[in-house]
Amino acid sequence: MTRYRxxxxxxxxxxxxxxxxxxxxERARNAPFAARLGANENVFGxxxxxxxxxxxxxxxxYGDAQSHDLRxxxxxxxxxxxxxxxxxxxxxxxxxxxxxxFVGEGDAVVTSDGAYPTFNYHVAGYGGVLHKVPFxxxxxxxxxxxxxxxxxxxxxxxxxxxxNPMGSWHKGADIARAMDALPEGTLLxxxxxxxxxxxxxxxxxLPFDDPRVIRMRTFSKVYGLAGARVGYALGHPELITAFxxxxxxxxxxxxxxxGALAAVKDREWLTHVQSEVALARDRIAAIARxxxxxxxxxxxNFVAIDCGRDGAFAKAVLDGLxxxxxxxxxxxxxxxxxxxxxxxxxxxxxxxxxxxxxAALSAAERG
Amino acid sequence: MTRYRxxxxxxxxxxxxxxxxxxxxERARNAPFAARLGANENVFGxxxxxxxxxxxxxxxxYGDAQSHDLRxxxxxxxxxxxxxxxxxxxxxxxxxxxxxxFVGEGDAVVTSDGAYPTFNYHVAGYGGVLHKVPFxxxxxxxxxxxxxxxxxxxxxxxxxxxxNPMGSWHKGADIARAMDALPEGTLLxxxxxxxxxxxxxxxxxLPFDDPRVIRMRTFSKVYGLAGARVGYALGHPELITAFxxxxxxxxxxxxxxxGALAAVKDREWLTHVQSEVALARDRIAAIARxxxxxxxxxxxNFVAIDCGRDGAFAKAVLDGLxxxxxxxxxxxxxxxxxxxxxxxxxxxxxxxxxxxxxAALSAAERG
Numbered sequence: 052m053t054r055y056r057x058x059x060x061x062x063x064x065x066x067x068x069x070x071x072x073x074x075x076x077e078r079a080r081n082a083p084f085a086a087r088l089g090a091n092e093n094v095f096g097x098x099x100x101x102x103x104x105x106x107x108x109x110x111x112x113y114g115d116a117q118s119h120d121l122r123x124x125x126x127x128x129x130x131x132x133x134x135x136x137x138x139x140x141x142x143x144x145x146x147x148x149x150x151x152x153f154v155g156e157g158d159a160v161v162t163s164d165g166a167y168p169t170f171n172y173h174v175a176g177y178g179g180v181l182h183k184v185p186f187x188x189x190x191x192x193x194x195x196x197x198x199x200x201x202x203x204x205x206x207x208x209x210x211x212x213x214x215n216p217m218g219s220w221h222k223g224a225d226i227a228r229a230m231d232a233l234p235e236g237t238l239l240x241x242x243x244x245x246x247x248x249x250x251x252x253x254x255x256x257l258p259f260d261d262p263r264v265i266r267m268r269t270f271s272k273v274y275g276l277a278g279a280r281v282g283y284a285l286g287h288p289e290l291i292t293a294f295x296x297x298x299x300x301x302x303x304x305x306x307x308x309x310g311a312l313a314a315v316k317d318r319e320w321l322t323h324v325q326s327e328v329a330l331a332r333d334r335i336a337a338i339a340r341x342x343x344x345x346x347x348x349x350x351x352n353f354v355a356i357d358c359g360r361d362g363a364f365a366k367a368v369l370d371g372l373x374x375x376x377x378x379x380x381x382x383x384x385x386x387x388x389x390x391x392x393x394x395x396x397x398x399x400x401x402x403x404x405x406x407x408x409x410a411a412l413s414a415a416e417r418g
Numbered sequence: 419m420t421r422y423r424x425x426x427x428x429x430x431x432x433x434x435x436x437x438x439x440x441x442x443x444e445r446a447r448n449a450p451f452a453a454r455l456g457a458n459e460n461v462f463g464x465x466x467x468x469x470x471x472x473x474x475x476x477x478x479x480y481g482d483a484q485s486h487d488l489r490x491x492x493x494x495x496x497x498x499x500x501x502x503x504x505x506x507x508x509x510x511x512x513x514x515x516x517x518x519x520f521v522g523e524g525d526a527v528v529t530s531d532g533a534y535p536t537f538n539y540h541v542a543g544y545g546g547v548l549h550k551v552p553f554x555x556x557x558x559x560x561x562x563x564x565x566x567x568x569x570x571x572x573x574x575x576x577x578x579x580x581x582n583p584m585g586s587w588h589k590g591a592d593i594a595r596a597m598d599a600l601p602e603g604t605l606l607x608x609x610x611x612x613x614x615x616x617x618x619x620x621x622x623x624l625p626f627d628d629p630r631v632i633r634m635r636t637f638s639k640v641y642g643l644a645g646a647r648v649g650y651a652l653g654h655p656e657l658i659t660a661f662x663x664x665x666x667x668x669x670x671x672x673x674x675x676x677g678a679l680a681a682v683k684d685r686e687w688l689t690h691v692q693s694e695v696a697l698a699r700d701r702i703a704a705i706a707r708x709x710x711x712x713x714x715x716x717x718x719n720f721v722a723i724d725c726g727r728d729g730a731f732a733k734a735v736l737d738g739l740x741x742x743x744x745x746x747x748x749x750x751x752x753x754x755x756x757x758x759x760x761x762x763x764x765x766x767x768x769x770x771x772x773x774x775x776x777a778a779l780s781a782a783e784r785g
Contacts, residue, residue, distance in 0.1 A: 054629055055657055056573050056603055058522040066662035074482040087479070096478045106473040110677065111463045111642040112454070115441040140507065143666050155425040169668075176664050206423050236423055262421055275478040278672030290422055295433035297543050299510050301536075304671045305645030310477065 060156060060178045069168040073378045085376035086400040088393050090277070091215065091245075091353045094400060095327045097275035097310060098320035104313035105279070108306035116300045121312045125283060128315055134288040135259045138311075140302055142244055142267045142282040147173045148298050149240065149265065149284070153206045154179035161200045162209040163191045165216070165384030167242065170209050179206075186387055189347060189355075190219040193229035201234040208233070211242035213249050216382040216392045218349030223255045230263060238290075239264040247273035247321065248328045249350035260287045270307075272352055273324050274314045279307035328352045331395035338405045342412055347390070355382070355390040362388035364415055371411025377404050427523060427545045436535040440745045452743035453767040455760050457644070458582065458612075458720045461767060462694045464642035464677065465687035471680035472646070475673035483667045488679045492650060495682055501655040502626045505678075507669055509611055509634045509649040514540045515665050516607065516632065516651070520573045521546035528567045529576040530558045532583070532751030534609065537576050546573075553754060556714060556722075557586040560596035568601040575600070578609035580616050583749040583759045585716030590622045597630060605657075606631040614640035614688065615695045616717035627654045637674075639719055640691050641681045646674035695719045698762035705772045709779055714757070722749070722757040729755035731782055738778030744771050 073090060077083050087094070096102075118138035126133045139145040146169065154160060156178030162170060164183035174181050182203050184195040191214045200208040213220040226241070233239055243266050246254050255266065265286035271277035281303070284291070314320070335354040336346040347355040358365040362385055369381050369391050381391045393404065440457060444450050454461070463469075485505035493500045506512040513536065521527060523545030529537060531550040541548050549570050551562040558581045567575040580587035593608070600606055610633050613621050622633065632653035638644035648670070651658070681687070702721040703713040714722040725732040729752055736748050736758050749755045760771065 054654075055520070055605065055660065057519050057660060058525075060522070061519045061660065061663055064663040066659050068483060068662065068667045070483075070668070072480065072483040072668065074486065075484055078486065090480055092480060093478050096476075102477065105477065105673065108645060109463075110469065110472065110645045111460050113439065113457055113459060113638070113644045114647075116435060116437075116439040117442055119441065119445065140666065140669055143668060147666060152424050152428045153422070155427070158425075238422065271480070277480045278475060278477040280481075280669060280671050287421075292433050293422065293424060293428065295435065296428055296431040299507065299514060300435045301437070301439065301510060302507055302647060304647050304674060306472065306673065307671060 064176060069172045076373070076378065082376065084378040086396055086403040087378050088396050088400060088404060089378040089380040091272065091351070091394045092277045093272055093275040093324060093352060094396050095275060095324045098314045098317035100317050100320070101274070101276065101310040101314040105306040105310040108309050110306060112305055113301050114303040114305035114308050118303055118308055121308050121315070124312055124315045129259070129285070131259045131285070135285055135291060136283055137291045137294045138281065138283045138303065139294070139298060140282070141271060141280040142242065142269045143169050144280070144302070145267060145282050145284050146170050146240070148294050150174055150177050150179065150207070151297050152293055153238065159203040159205045160207045160209070161196055161203065161205040163196065165382050165387050166191060166209060167211060167215060168383065186217070189217045189387060190214065190221065193221065193226055194232065197229060197232045197234070200237040201232070204234070205237045207238050207240050209240045209242065211244065212253065213245040213350035215245065215351060216380070217355050217387055217390070218347055218351045218353055220249050220253050220350040222252050224252065226255055227257050233263055240267065241265070242267045244269045244272055245351035248325060248352050253350060259285045262287045262290070265290060270311045270314060273321060273328070274311070275324065276307070276310055276314060279310050280304060281307045281311040328395050331401065334401050335393050335395070338401065338408060341405070342408050353392055353394040355392050357390050360389060365389050365391055367415035367418070368411050371414045372407055375407035375411060377407045431543060436539045443740070443745065449743070451745040453763055453770040454745050455763050455767060455771060456745040456747040458639065458718070458761045459644045460639055460642040460691060460719060461763050462642060462691045465681045465684035467684050467687070468641070468643065468677040468681040472673040472677040475676050477673060479672055480668050481670040481672035481675050485670055485675055488675050488682070491679055491682045496626070496652070498626045498652070502652055502658060503650055504658045504661045505648065505650045505670065506661070506665060507649070508638060508647040509609065509636045510536050511647070511669070512634060512649050512651050513537050513607070515661050517541055517544050517546065517574070518664050519660055520605065526570040526572045527574045527576070528563055528570065528572040530563065532749050532754050533558060533576060534578060534582060535750065553584070556584045556754060557581065557588065560588065560593055561599065564596060564599045564601070567604040568599070571601070572604045574607050575604050576607045576609065578611065579620065580612040580717035582612065582718060583747070584722050584754060584757070585714055585718045585720055587616050587620050587717040589619050591619065593622055594624050600630055607634065608632070609634045611636045611639055612718035615692060615719050620717060626652045629654045629657070632657060637678045637681060640688060640695070641678070642691065643674070643677055643681060646677050647671060648674045648678040695762050698768065701768050702760050702762070705768065705775060708772070709775050720759050720761040722759050724757050727756060732756050732758055734782035734785070735778050738781045739774055742774035742778060744774045
């Protein structure tokens with residue numbers, strides 16, 4: 052990149068991607084996957100009303116720059132007001148804006164080793180310095196995260212609850228209590244992407260205008276709209292307003308706004324998906340058990356299966372599954388990378404997974 | 419914003435929006451617009467095949483991070499290869515990524531006074547210093563732009579052709595010739611959002627891998643997919659690869675990718691829209707003439723109407739139109755702000771405009 056006068060920071064960044072997508076893998080292997088269980092998508096799909104709302108959209112019109120109707124509906128559902136809510140292009144997009152607002156070159160940021168790579172991608176992209184603490188018993192650990200934040204004077208600390216990639220979770224009240232140790236100058240970025248499939252009491256039980264925290268939510272998981280790219284953040288109005296400094300004001304897809312609005316209003320479909328997810332989690336655990344493996348308890352729409360050895364072995368199992376047409380992923384960091392991560396699927400998806408797992412395991416054991 | 423530790427740059431930015439959207443205006447006036455002619459949307463809509471492709475999309479899947487199929491189709495249509503093309507969240511999104519790659523605090527950027535405000539928003543957002551040159555005879559002027567770029571050692575220089583907001587245009591060959599004066603260290607950002615409604619010979623007749631220029635194109639205008647948020651940039655593969663350093667790799671809406679792919683392949687619908695646009699431009703010119711006003715020649719999907727006096731008068735005409743339910747916009751800078759800018763509309767839209775204009779003019783004349 053010598054021809055172009057990129058900024059020194061841009062010059063230093065790799066042209067990398069946090070994840071290799073399933074379509075990219077399908078092109079590489081020259082065959083489609085039989086089961087798509089690697090991206091924690093929601094195969095049960097969005098509300099039929101959301102599908103109808105998207106189909107009826109006048110695509111020739113730009114979206115509403117304020118996502119007014121969607122924010123209004125969210126505010127009503129959550130018992131807050133619109134000025135506590137910013138809608139953006141998925142949690143990925145919102146994390147990008149948030150990092151851009153807070154993180155300059157050399158600024159400290161804290162996360163867990165093995166937590167969401169796209170957050171790390173944004174921090175690196177703005178020149179921040181990432182400090183990582185290990186998981187504790189396969190959980191992201193608020194106490195170590197906040198202690199590290201104090202030590203390095205972090206501007207942001209990232210915590211997901213429920214956690215990706217392990218599916219573990221904390222009670223919201225426990226996180227609230229742990230926040231007593233959150234340093235004054237550190238903003239907690241609480242990623243609640245999977246909160247709707249978690250037990251009652253997982254969401255943080257603090258007012259949305261608590262200035263110490265910003266919560267991230269999404270329509271990509273339980274609402275089944277990953278392809279639509281709609282997320283939202285909840286926080287103090289002063290913080291929410293700051294997004295208007297940098298966001299793409301006309302960046303929202305109009306059909307996505309309409310689909311998310313219809314999805315929020317369809318509580319019946321939400322309940323339906325929640326029960327499908329619970330059933331699929333149990334089925335994944337049973338499939339693991341049948342192969343002599345243990346699975347981890349999960350509050351998310353995926354299950355981590357402990358392959359019982361090290362990361363290299365789990366990777367061999369994963370490769371065997373991918374070879375057999377099953378798209379799954381695995382944690383990046385040890386010792387969590389002894390696991391593979393399997394998203395909830397339809398019965399047919401999980402039949403295919405159940406059929407492939409024993410062969411993938413045997414192949415991995417043969418080495 | 420004292421509570422939060424934003425970066426000094428973010429701290430200094432206003433929480434502003436480059437444009438006030440029509441929905442925001444409708445909420446403020448508490449009434450819908452009768453004709454939506456202010457955002458240069460394409461009221462003739464997208465190809466029915468694009469609508470069908472979007473409706474058939476599995477919204478629960480994330481989009482393809484590489485927009486492979488769309489880039490392949492674009493490459494075939496344009497006679498180039500995929501590595502010359504990056505697809506992004508509209509030209510707005512791509513301009514944001516481009517500015518982020520090139521512009522750090524204090525870096526010089528050149529544009530025309532009154533040209534696309536969203537580009538300026540991104541430059542300010544990354545701390546760049548904007549230098550503006552005036553339009554010449556209601557045209558953005560390559561010679562002055564490139565001379566200013568040399569003078570201030572600009573990293574980027576922005577030029578739209580056809581131009582927004584005036585609808586004027588240059589022959590592509592004339593821009594290519596003017597590029598002899600483009601300084602070595604300056605990248606030309608050539609916004610060709612409206613090129614498909616322009617006369618043959620308007621597109622820049624240089625190879626797509628010319629390292630001096632990056633071209634921006636969109637599905638928001640002639641393809642009628644503004645709500646979908648799909649744009650693409652054409653440039654040297656080395657430059658195109660650099661977008662992978664900073665872009666949201668999974669930021670594209672899946673249905674939008676499918677819709678754009680279907681739209682690219684439907685050349686018949688493209689021709690249909692091109693002829694509707696040409697007819698609507700003539701009609702707008704005729705409506706202006708009937709009111710004793712002149713309109714400017716336009717190669718875009720809108721027409722600038724010269725209201726014959728100063729910016730204050732044109733603003734009064736615009737306000738009168740908005741009051742009467744006609745959403746239009748106007749140029750920001752003098753002397754172009756003697757005009758109002760009217761997007762191509764359906765017959766019914768333009769009937770409504772024709773009915774409202776005389777009254778808006780009289781009211782403005784009464785002062």
